Amino acid sequence: MAPEKLKHLIAATLVITFLYYSLHLYLSLPVKGIPVANGVQKGKKVWQQNNCTACHQIYGLGGYLGPDLTNSYTLRGPAYIKAFLQTGTEVMPNFHLNEQEIDALLAYLQNIDASGKADPRTFTINTNGTIEQ
Amino acid sequence: MVPLNNKKRTVSGLYIVAALLLLGIGLFWGLTGGLQYLIPGFLKESLSFEKVRPLHVSSVVFWIILGAMGAVLTYLQQHTGRQIYSHLILKMQLLIFIFSIIAILISYCIGMFGGREYWEYPPLLALPITIGWIFFLINFIKSVKSFRKQPVYVWMWLTGIVFFLFTFLESYLWIFPYFRNNIVTDMTVQWKSYGSMVGSWNMLIYGSSIFLMDKINNNKTYSHSNIAFILYFTGLFNLMFNWGHHIYTLPTYAYIKHISYAVSMTELFILGRIILKWKSSVSIAKKNFHLAAYRFLIVADVWVFLTLLLALFMSIPGINLYTHGTHITVAHTMGATIGINSFLLLAIAFDILNDTCRSFVPYKKIFNNGYWLASISLLVFWISLIGAGIIKAKWQLSTPQTLFSDMMLKLRPFFIAFFIAGTAMTTGFLLIIYPLLKNQLLCYFKKNSKEKKITGYYPSATFRIE
Ligand code: HEM
Numbered sequence: 001m002a003p004e005k006l007k008h009l010i011a012a013t014l015v016i017t018f019l020y021y022s023l024h025l026y027l028s029l030p031v032k033g034i035p036v037a038n039g040v041q042k043g044k045k046v047w048q049q050n051n052c053t054a055c056h057q058i059y060g061l062g063g064y065l066g067p068d069l070t071n072s073y074t075l076r077g078p079a080y081i082k083a084f085l086q087t088g089t090e091v092m093p094n095f096h097l098n099e100q101e102i103d104a105l106l107a108y109l110q111n112i113d114a115s116g117k118a119d120p121r122t123f124t125i126n127t128n129g130t131i132e133q
Numbered sequence: 134m135v136p137l138n139n140k141k142r143t144v145s146g147l148y149i150v151a152a153l154l155l156l157g158i159g160l161f162w163g164l165t166g167g168l169q170y171l172i173p174g175f176l177k178e179s180l181s182f183e184k185v186r187p188l189h190v191s192s193v194v195f196w197i198i199l200g201a202m203g204a205v206l207t208y209l210q211q212h213t214g215r216q217i218y219s220h221l222i223l224k225m226q227l228l229i230f231i232f233s234i235i236a237i238l239i240s241y242c243i244g245m246f247g248g249r250e251y252w253e254y255p256p257l258l259a260l261p262i263t264i265g266w267i268f269f270l271i272n273f274i275k276s277v278k279s280f281r282k283q284p285v286y287v288w289m290w291l292t293g294i295v296f297f298l299f300t301f302l303e304s305y306l307w308i309f310p311y312f313r314n315n316i317v318t319d320m321t322v323q324w325k326s327y328g329s330m331v332g333s334w335n336m337l338i339y340g341s342s343i344f345l346m347d348k349i350n351n352n353k354t355y356s357h358s359n360i361a362f363i364l365y366f367t368g369l370f371n372l373m374f375n376w377g378h379h380i381y382t383l384p385t386y387a388y389i390k391h392i393s394y395a396v397s398m399t400e401l402f403i404l405g406r407i408i409l410k411w412k413s414s415v416s417i418a419k420k421n422f423h424l425a426a427y428r429f430l431i432v433a434d435v436w437v438f439l440t441l442l443l444a445l446f447m448s449i450p451g452i453n454l455y456t457h458g459t460h461i462t463v464a465h466t467m468g469a470t471i472g473i474n475s476f477l478l479l480a481i482a483f484d485i486l487n488d489t490c491r492s493f494v495p496y497k498k499i500f501n502n503g504y505w506l507a508s509i510s511l512l513v514f515w516i517s518l519i520g521a522g523i524i525k526a527k528w529q530l531s532t533p534q535t536l537f538s539d540m541m542l543k544l545r546p547f548f549i550a551f552f553i554a555g556t557a558m559t560t561g562f563l564l565i566i567y568p569l570l571k572n573q574l575l576c577y578f579k580k581n582s583k584e585k586k587i588t589g590y591y592p593s594a595t596f597r598i599e
Contacts, residue, residue, distance in 0.1 A: 131450040
C-alpha cells in the first residue's frame with residue numbers, strides 16, 4: 001500500500017475507534033440518570049462556587065494544600081465538618097456560608113462518601129501491576 | 134515563492150509576546166502560591182490559595198496555549214510560503230483570547246469561580262474561548278488548502294487543533310445534569326477530557342518544534358520520514374486512550390483502567406528510542422549549542438526523558454496508588470509544562486521573535502545566566518516536589534495515620550527547597566524573557582523594521598549566542 005494511503009487508514013481507524021469509545025462511554029456512564037437529592041446538587045454548586053477543589057482532592061484529584069475529602073463524611077462526621085466550615089482554619093478561610101449552604105455541602109460530601117473509598121490502604125496490588133479494592 | 138510581508142506576519146508574533154507576558158505573570162503567582170505553602174495563612178483574607186492557584190495555573194496554561202497558537206500560525210505561513218488565509222480572523226482570534234484571559238484572571242481575583250479544576254472560571258467564559266478556537270481551526274484549514282503529502286508537523290497541528298476543541302467542549306459536559314449528577318460519572322468524563330487535552334497542546338508544540346528543527350538543519354527529511362509518523366501515531370494513540378491513568382482509584386469501569394494501563398506502556402517505545410539515540414543526540418547538540426533556540430531544544434529533550442520515565446512509572450496502577458494525590462503528581466505536571474512545553478516554546482520564541490530590527494548579541498551574558506539558572510533550578514524544584522511526594526505517599530499508606538497537619542509540617546524542608554528553587558527559576562526565566570520583550574518593544578517603535586521584506590524559504594536564521 002502507498003505510504004500516504006496507509007497513513008490515512010491508520011488515522012481513520014484511530015479516530016473512528018476514539019469516537020466510538022467516547023460515545024459508548026457517554027451512553028453507558030457508570031451511574032446515569034439516578035435522581036439525586038436537591039441538597040446534593042446545591043452542595044456541588046456551593047463547592048464549585050467557593051473553589052474548594054483548589055485546596056482539596058476528591059479521589060486524589062485537586063489541589064494539595066489541604067486533605068483529600070472523599071471519605072471525610074464518615075471519617076470525621078457531620079458535626080466536625082460543620083465546625084470546620086463555620087470557623088475556617090489557619091490556612092482555610094472562613095467562607096461565611098449560611099446554614100443552608102453548609103447543609104448542602106454536607107449532603108454533597110455524604111453523597112461523595114457513599115460513592116466509594118479513596119483511601120489507598122483499601123486497595124491490594126496484583127503482581128501484574130493492576131490494583132483491586 | 135511569494136515574498137512575505139513582515140508587517141502582516143508579526144501579528145502572529147504578537148501571540149508569542151502576549152504569551153511571554155502571561156509566563157511572567159504566571160511565575161509571579163506561582164511564587165505567591167509557594168509562599169502560601171511556607172507561611173500558613175499568608176494573604177488568607179485577600180488572596181487565599183483558592184484564588185492564587187487558578188491565577189497561577191491559568192496564566193501558565195494560557196502562556197502555553199497562546200504560545201502554541203503563535204508558533205503554529207507563524208510556522209504555517211513559513212511552511213506554505215503564503216500569507217495566512219485571513220488576517221482579520223487572525224487579529225480577532227488574538228483579541229478574543231486576550232480579553233477572555235483578562236476576564237478570567239479578574240474573575241479569580243474577585244472570587245467568582247466555576248470551580249472545576251484547571252478551568253476554574255465561570256463557565257460562560259468558555260464561550261469566547263471556543264469561538265476563538267474555531268477561528269483558529271478555520272484559518273488553519275483554509276491556509277493549508279491541501280492535506281496531501283504533508284510533513285508530520287502539519288498532521289500534528291491539525292490533530293492538536295481539532296482535539297483541543299473536542300476535549301475543551303467535552304470538559305464542559307458537566308453543565309448537563311446527566312453528566313454531573315453522579316460524582317463518579319462526572320470525574321470520569323472530566324479526566325477523559327483533561328487527559329486528552331494536554332496531549333492536544335503537546336501536538337501543537339511538538340509539531341512546531343519539529344518544524345524548527347528542520348529549519349535549523351535546513352532539510353525536511355525527518356518530518357517526512359517513517360519514524361516521525363510512527364512516533365506521531367504512538368502519541369495520537371496515547372492522547373486518545375491513556376487518560377484513564379488519572380483515575381485508577383476512582384470506582385469507575387475497570388476496562389477504562391486496563392485500556393489506559395496497556396496504552397500508556399506503548400510509550401516505552403518512545404523512551405527506548407531516546408536511549409538508543411542518546412549518543413547521536415549529544416553530538417548534534419554539541420554542534421548546535423551556540424544557537425539560542427537549539428539550547429532550549431536540548432534542555433527540553435532532557436526533560437522529555439525525565440518526564441516520560443516518571444510518567445511511565447506513575448502509569449503502573451500499583452505505583453500510582455502511592456504517587457496519586459501527592460506532590461509527585463505536581464512534579465510530573467510542572468516538570469512537563471516547564472521542562473518540555475515552556476522550554477520548547479522559548480526555543481520557538483527565540484526563532485520567531487529574532488526577526489526584529491535589533492540583535493540579541495548584547496544580551497549574551499544575561500541569556501547565558503538565565504538559561505543555566507532556569508535549567509538547573511528546575512531540577513532542584515522537581516526533586517524537592519518528588520521528595521515531598523514520597524513522604525506523603527508513605528503517610529497515605531501508613532496505619533495508624535498521623536494528622537494531616539503534622540504530615541504537612543514534615544514536608545516543610547521540601548517546600549522551602551521548592552520555594553528557593555522556584556525563585557531562582559523565576560529569575561532565570563525573567564532573564565531569558567527580558568531581551569525578547571525589550572527588542573520587540575524597541576523595534577515596534579522603530580518604523581523601518583515594519584517595512585522589511587522577507588524572502589527565501591526560511592526567513593530568519595536562529596540567533597547565535599557565541
Ligand atoms: C513556567 C513555569 C511554571 C509552569 C508552566 C507551572 C505549571 C503549573 C501547573 C500546570 C500546576 C498544576 C499542577 C497540578 O495540578 O498537578 C502548577 C501548580 C503549582 N505551581 Fe507551578 N508552574 C510554573 C512555575 C512555578 C513556580 C516558579 C512556582 C513557585 C514556587 C510554582 C508553584 C506552584 C504551586 C504552589 C502550585 C500548586 C500546587 C498545589 O496544587 O498545591 N510554579 N504549576
